[in-house]
Amino acid sequence: xxxxxxxxxxxxxxxxxxxxxxxxxxxxxxxxxxxxxxxxxxxxxxxxxxxxxxxxxxxxxxxxxxxxxxxxxxxxxxxxxxxxxxxxxxxxxxxxxxxxxxxxxxxxxxxxxxxxxxxxxxxxxxxxxxxxxxxxxxxxxxxxxxxxxxxxxxxxxxxxxxxxxxxxxxxxxxxxxxxxxxxxxxxxxxxxxxxxxxxxxxxxxxxxxxxxxxxxxxxxxxxxxxxxxxxxxxxxxxxxxxxxxxxxxxxxxxxxxxxxxxxxxxxxxxxxxxxxxxxxxxxxxxxxxxxxxxxxxxxxxxxxxxxxxxxxxxxxxxxxxxxxxxxxxxxxxxxxxxxxxxxxxxxxxxxxxxxxxxxxxxxxxxxxxxxxxxxxxxxxxxxxxxxxxxxxxxxxxxxxxxxxxxxxxxxxxxxxxxxxxxxxxxxxxxxxxxxxxxxxxxxxxxxxxxxxxx
Ligand code: BES
Ligand code: MN
Ligand code: MN
Numbered sequence: 113x114x115x116x117x118x119x120x121x122x123x124x125x126x127x128x129x130x131x132x133x134x135x136x137x138x139x140x141x142x143x144x145x146x147x148x149x150x151x152x153x154x155x156x157x158x159x160x161x162x163x164x165x166x167x168x169x170x171x172x173x174x175x176x177x178x179x180x181x182x183x184x185x186x187x188x189x190x191x192x193x194x195x196x197x198x199x200x201x202x203x204x205x206x207x208x209x210x211x212x213x214x215x216x217x218x219x220x221x222x223x224x225x226x227x228x229x230x231x232x233x234x235x236x237x238x239x240x241x242x243x244x245x246x247x248x249x250x251x252x253x254x255x256x257x258x259x260x261x262x263x264x265x266x267x268x269x270x271x272x273x274x275x276x277x278x279x280x281x282x283x284x285x286x287x288x289x290x291x292x293x294x295x296x297x298x299x300x301x302x303x304x305x306x307x308x309x310x311x312x313x314x315x316x317x318x319x320x321x322x323x324x325x326x327x328x329x330x331x332x333x334x335x336x337x338x339x340x341x342x343x344x345x346x347x348x349x350x351x352x353x354x355x356x357x358x359x360x361x362x363x364x365x366x367x368x369x370x371x372x373x374x375x376x377x378x379x380x381x382x383x384x385x386x387x388x389x390x391x392x393x394x395x396x397x398x399x400x401x402x403x404x405x406x407x408x409x410x411x412x413x414x415x416x417x418x419x420x421x422x423x424x425x426x427x428x429x430x431x432x433x434x435x436x437x438x439x440x441x442x443x444x445x446x447x448x449x450x451x452x453x454x455x456x457x458x459x460x461x462x463x464x465x466x467x468x469x470x471x472x473x474x475x476x477x478x479x480x481x482x483x484x485x486x487x488x489x490x491x492x493x494x495x496x497x498x499x500x501x502x503x504x505x506x507x508x509x510x511x512x513x514x515x516x517x518x519x520x521x522x523x524x525x526x527x528x529x530x531x532x533x534x535x536x537x538x539x540x541x542x543x544x545x546x547x548x549x550x551x552x553x554x555x556x557x558x559x560x561x562x563x564x565x566x
Pocket of ligand 1: 231266267268269293307310476510511512513
């Protein structure tokens, strides 16, 4: 493998330039105004896959943003790995909190700053370059490879799910490799063996049929902002537990063994709190911070709007208030079932004085994988060699809903070999990606392809 790894190392600066080019494309999937940019990012990925040496590369139109598919199946008898990633990114607001413009990548302190740097352009780029390095140095790959890179991960992967359902033969593989998660800490190779699911709801509360003078009418009608805030406040009890009846019914509780394993991870609550700028941590009683974020279900209001929030004071009793509320789920909670329980509970909490409209925006299943598959060993060994440390196995609190679809429809195990860091501001201003992780990611990818082929 030495020649291929040497090749990677000597071309690192070129890869960085190419990654910068990729990061300059504002492929924000959520915003209709960025549709052309999203298409440009798909085209960029397709060109790079083709240049890397894949034999068949296609941009596949969907009802939404395109998918990019690429394959090289020149190693009969060897396993086939499907590499999944996403070229779409999150919106950038609040823009004023960025130290440099989100789509003008800059390198500072050995980190590259731009929207999408860690989530997921930087992480997925690694695999394109490792495949290319194989072709350049050996003229071949040690196994069969399929790439499936989507442009709607950040908005729920709905069209990818349809595509997978209709193309199980095309996508047939022995395992799925995903680099869209985090290392436990800088320099620590980590395989993520579980992710939380998601149930994302919108609640709109309507009171009077128009905004009213809060002096003339205040006291006579229910204020939808007050009502909504009150309802949200009732969604947790004093112990930090979610109050929706039945919410915990299907939760698989942590085993003693897993809790003991979590306790072995180095973790300083003090440092964690300091870093986030909070005086103390808070969450469900009876669980550690790692357990709370990785293995317990939670409910968060993601945003709330209504009435007057401009400069100065305008006295008004607003007609409407609305909020987006997400629930992170753990095995065996079912997002559809949770959406129903949530809806029922919110309706019960709402007073007659307002109308409520509740919508289920999107969801995904949680998962925990069995660690026995050869693909997990291959990834673990590859990371171990690349990082020069023992690989940790950890669950994470984020969600990649499409992974359970791969498991179910392709009957293939997935391995999450991520290179990001929780501290890299994914979805937030000043997103960045550590260049050491990027470099080790490149090497891990080469070693993985080699390990998994044998
Ligand atoms: N890469 C993240 C998920 C992630 C983050 C996995 C950290 C492991 C560690 C992904 O791009 C993402 O942001 N997913 C969304 C879900 C989606 C349905 C919008 C999330 O977790 O909020
Ligand atoms: Mn991601
Ligand atoms: Mn994301």
